[in-house]
Structures are given as structure tokens and as C-alpha cells.
Amino acid sequence: MPERLSSSRLHAVAYACGALVLASLAIWHYLMGHYPRILPATILALMVSAAALMSEKAYARRLPVYLVLISGYLAIAVEAPYLEASGALWMGIPPILATLLLPPGAALLLNVLLAPMWLFLVTPVLSMPTGGLQYFTLVIISILPLGWYMQQARLLKTTDQLDTQSGMLSRDDLSERLIAEVARARILNQSLSALVIHLPQLDMANEQFGQTAQDTLLTTFCEVVQRNSRRGDAMGRHRHSVFWLLLADTGEAGALIVRERLTHALGETPLPEIGTLEAQARICRLADDEYAERFEQRLIKGGLNLLEPDT
Numbered sequence: 001m002p003e004r005l006s007s008s009r010l011h012a013v014a015y016a017c018g019a020l021v022l023a024s025l026a027i028w029h030y031l032m033g034h035y036p037r038i039l040p041a042t043i044l045a046l047m048v049s050a051a052a053l054m055s056e057k058a059y060a061r062r063l064p065v066y067l068v069l070i071s072g073y074l075a076i077a078v079e080a081p082y083l084e085a086s087g088a089l090w091m092g093i094p095p096i097l098a099t100l101l102l103p104p105g106a107a108l109l110l111n112v113l114l115a116p117m118w119l120f121l122v123t124p125v126l127s128m129p130t131g132g133l134q135y136f137t138l139v140i141i142s143i144l145p146l147g148w149y150m151q152q153a154r155l156l157k158t159t160d161q162l163d164t165q166s167g168m169l170s171r172d173d174l175s176e177r178l179i180a181e182v183a184r185a186r187i188l189n190q191s192l193s194a195l196v197i198h199l200p201q202l203d204m205a206n207e208q209f210g211q212t213a214q215d216t217l218l219t220t221f222c223e224v225v226q227r228n229s230r231r232g233d234a235m236g237r238h239r240h241s242v243f244w245l246l247l248a249d250t251g252e253a254g255a256l257i258v259r260e261r262l263t264h265a266l267g268e269t270p271l272p273e274i275g276t277l278e279a280q281a282r283i284c285r286l287a288d289d290e291y292a293e294r295f296e297q298r299l300i301k302g303g304l305n306l307l308e309p310d311t
Helices: 007-032 035-054 062-080 095-101 103-112 115-122 127-159 171-188 201-210 211-227 252-267 292-310
Strands: 192-198 234-237 242-248 280-285
Touching: 007 035, 007 062, 007 292, 035 062, 062 095, 095 103, 095 127, 103 115, 171 192, 171 234, 171 242, 171 292, 192 252, 192 292, 201 211, 211 234, 211 252, 242 280, 242 292, 252 280, 280 292
Parallel strands: none
Antiparallel strands: 192 242, 192 280, 234 242
């Protein structure tokens, strides 16, 4: 159950750095005596600062991106008439900025459509063929790392054993882990028990309080389970609100202790708007002559029985 840094916080830090760069540009113009150029840089710095403040708001996910993109384009347009030999350096900002902020297809389309404007503004001191070659070379180069990253992300998604939302074992890998645990219990002559846990608040959290509340609920639930289980125990998500906790070398009495400890810990974990966490758990113990397929069917049936009162 790895801890993952929020992407919105990373975006806020990046936007804050961009606002600092624009504020530094305004200070530079002041020190150099370029007074007409101070106000545009200051306004753009305020726009990017507003984007940094809004980046962590769930209701305005795309607006900060558009503010930063527009601010970057305006900064280049304002500074372009004063460029001299640094025109080739500023040429790389539009394609890289669009690639970082937009999806690959939209970034490529925007870079191609705006190519005449950037070539007209940024390359007055460069020959048009040279400027055009530099610009389109930068567009292609800026797309390549993102394409490689997306390919690696797809490969990781197909091989990752963790559920992308909860960070626990996914349904398919949970079934494979169950088969392995049953085989190990048979070889070592050990007991095997499982807790089928239903978290009913997860079904209504998104509808009543939004996606952020649901993610917080799921993350908190995973943390509580992790603190109250052993390192060798396997936690997986079988359904949207049904989880399996596989307890190796644990009999029915030990599973009962784990259930009581877990439900008590969840009851002492309040969340804003949602309140204390409430979970229903059922114990299933592997019988002496039971196969993994039969044990899995009993776990599935146990989860359905827990869902029946809510359906």
C-alpha cells in the first residue's frame, strides 16, 4: 500500500515556480529601467499565482492549466519584440509548455497551428527556414519523452499487481494470491483464514460528498488495515466496496481477534463529513479438504451476503 504524492500538489509547486520566474522577470525589468515592460510581467505572475492556488481545488482542474498556458504564451508575445540573439532560446518555450500542460494530441495540434505566429514573433533575427527547422525539431523532440513515458505507463499498468485506486491487490492478482496461500497452507500444514470486509460508506461517499471524499475514505481505510495486520497478510479489492484480507497461518480464533481489532480501529477513525468508519466483516476459514476454487467461491458468496442488506 504505497503512499503516493498528490499530483495536484506537484502542479501547485510547478505553477508557483513559474510565478516566481515571472515575478523575477518583472524585478529584472525594474532594475534595468524597462518600466513599460514591468506591468505585463507582473499581471502574468499574478495569473500564474492564481493558477497555483486553484490547482488543488477539485472543481477547477483544467482552469489552472489554461491560465498557465495562456500566461506563458502572453509572456512570449510581450517579450518577443525585444528579443535579439536570444530568439532561438525562446523558440523552445511554446512547444515544451504545451507538451507539459496538454495531452499529446492536443499539444501537437496546437504547436502546429500556432507555428506561423511563433515564427513571425520570435524569429525576426533568424532566417525563416532556420527558425522553422528549429521550431519543428523542438516540437518533435518535446513529444518523444512524453511518448516514451506513456508507453512505460501502459506497460506498468498491465504488469502492476496493485489496484490503481486503492493501492491494494487487484481482483485478478487477489485470486492468484489466494491460490498460492492455499497451496502453501497445504504444504506447511497450516491454517488459512480470510476476512471478507464490506465498507458500505464507500458506495455513497462519491455521490454525497464527491470524488475527493471517496479517495480520502479509501486511503484511510487502507492505512488502518495496514496498521492492524501483519506484514505477511494480503489485502485485496474484490469489488468496489468489498475487500479480502488473507490471514496466513491463522485459525478461526485468530481471525476473530483480527476482525475485532480492525473494526475497533475503524470505529475510532473519524473523517470530515463522513464520520467514523463502519465496516462489516465475515470470517471464512479454509476447511481441511477444501480446494482453492471452493474456498474462493465461499469468499465471493460471503461478500454477496454482506451486500444484500444494501441492495
